[in-house]
Amino acid sequence: MTAFWKWGSRALGVAVLAAAVQAAPLAARADDYPSRDIHVICAFPAGSGADVLVRYFADKLQKEAKRTTIVENRTGANGNISAQYVARSDPDGYTIYIHAGSSTAANYSLFKRPPIDPRKDLQVVATLNKQPFMVVVPAESSYKTLGELTEAMKKKGDKANYASSNTSGTVLGQLYERATGVKAVEIHYRTAADTLNDFKSGVLDYGMMDPVFALSQAKAGRIRMLAVATDERMKAIPDVPTMKEQGVDISLPSWFAAMVPSKTPKPIVTTLNGWFNAIEKMPETAQYLAKFGGDPFITTPEEGQELLSKAVDEWAKYVEIAKLPKS
């Protein structure tokens, strides 16, 4: 076994060394970019819901760049493995990371030894979409507004239960409790779909759910959406009010972005930004994103980078508030 560990750590050392050598700025040539295939790195498993979203952008990018795009699934460690891979790849615009920018920022605070600092190691070339987290209740529930829910939950005290199925849900739940004084118990689920039977049987009072789940189940008549946790209402679901409108000042948007290594030459970043913004402006993109409850989100690289930096700071605060353990 010791031999294995020695071998393992040596192999790791070699890999790190190789990556460091690779990360040394190469004379990336911007004038003939793109002259070969572009690799899009996806942190989600092939065939999963979010993988499909990444593949949509990769497919459109292929047409804009007039170069073949290859999607590589590098899964694991909550996206850290793929983020690290991209941050250490050649800064030449041929390796692009399409992932939730908010989650990439969150990882910096969620891990004891974050492998990268997204502010320093990654450059946002374009933001791609904005997705809302949602407060939902079972369809049979009598609460029609966030105010009614809050009122009832305060009365129920620590007998109240709410569902979450990922980190953002947990954070939103904690922020909501802090803002309103509700003291519900959080019930964790591995996947959002696992909550369905418990919503139906009535053991769950409310849930902090992702838009893909919330939209499809609301359509099927199993749950009701009370509020979105974004600054403004979403164009994709205009009839669901924000939490702010209903007097609870919380905004926890998640957004996707295309990112490259930070040393990528400026002209290449600008070119990529142009392509992605062109994709964003296509009507079919808005239609496609609406299926996931999201809106297109157009920014310049500078604005995107600013957003990423801000998200890193915000998430450091959230991790503290929600007392999330560091891995």
Add this chain to the structure above:
Amino acid sequence: MDILANLATGFSAAASLQNIGFCLIGCMLGTLVGVLPGIGTIPTVAMLLPITFGLNPLSSLIMLAGIYYGAQYGGSTTSILVNMPGEAGSIVTCIEGHQMARKGRAGAALAVAALGSFFAGCVGTVFVAGFGPLLSSIAQEFNSPDYFSLMVLGLVMAVVLAHGSLLKAIGMVLIGLVLGLVGTDVSTGITRYTFGLAGLWDGIDFLPLVIGLFGIVEVIRNLEQPDSERPTLKAKFRELWPNREEFKAAWPAALRGTGIGALLGILPGGGAVLASFASYTVEKKVAKDPSRFGHGAIEGVAGPESANNAGAQTSFIPLLTLGLPSNPIMALMMGAMMIQGIAPGAAVMTARPDLFWGMTASMWIGNLMLVIINLPLIGIWVKLLSAPYRFLYPAIILFCAVGVYSNSAEWFQMVLLAVFSLFGYVVLKLGCEPAPLVLGFILGPLMEENLRRSLILSRGDPTIFIDRPISAVLLAATVLTIALIVFPQFRSTREEAFQE
């Protein structure tokens, strides 16, 4: 008729050119592994998992399912002709089937096996279509405590019905449960047993585990046996069709076998292998002249062959409706579904009806294909027995390695593959079956999650498991099952049944 409308949806989904193609590929591969003694169904499904990720969920499940029931057909061919079961579900077919072949009735035995399987396949399809929605509507009433109790029952049954030593099976389940603990804990987000390795944060990956334990180890195990013992076809066909008497004896046996198989398939821990053994025992008991058994009784072919096929199909019911894999193959299917982003369970039928009904329909299409593939082409399949294994094995190992690496492009997964191959070999040498381990590995995290969620919901009160009627019934069944093992009389019958 709801079922008819649903089946129509299913057939229109399954009858697309692409899906029929994957169904055919699955059936062909299944027949191939059924015929070849060195390669079992579980390793094949495990090895093919990575390929399916690029496909849509329905196509990939259709193909994987085709391998499973296809192997039940292929296995009978070699059992009958050369007395060598290519697949565990066909072991009993050897007993009577090969005796028939030696008497020159190989053709009749093969025809009865294929037709019995086809009949069972059709009934199995109807069974899935009828029972699925029923169980699925019950499953919607399941809450965390019920799921926990269901999984406890599933694991206990799997241990009781596994062949080989009880103690070893329990040991393997426990190792599987422990391996399932590795990674980020759902309830708290804390990482456990990761030793600081990033590759373990999301838990041990399913692919290196199953491909190592089944794929690579299978090759090593075969290499240990000398290559010269390859049997050749000595039996001669006189005629392909059973005569009147044989037919008259075979059809009631096929009916009984189908019934036994369909029921045992649904049971947690059941499936094709158990069904074929049970059917053989029953045929021997009901026969007017039991002394014919062992000398080529056609009932002993028709019954088990129908039973293993019916069992192979109905074992999909608990997986698709309750999210409970009843045997290792179903655990692999569950893994395939989860990697595709589909959580098996009651939600499948409501959220993805095309998936459930498409698969059900594909089973019937696949069975029809198998009759056509098998009967006229028997000669070709038997020739495959002389395929040079020195080409086959390196190809399999390469295929395993590429499959594991391409899924995540992480070298760490290759280390895991090597570790599990080695572990699997050691375990094999100790005489333990790796199958219960996989069930424990798949069910362990789900069990833990539901256990803890139940206790959080009840604020720490364990009576929640007895207060809920569904959970209470399941736990009672578990206690009963455990009592049966402890009860010496049953234990001896269990050992007897597996000895045959």
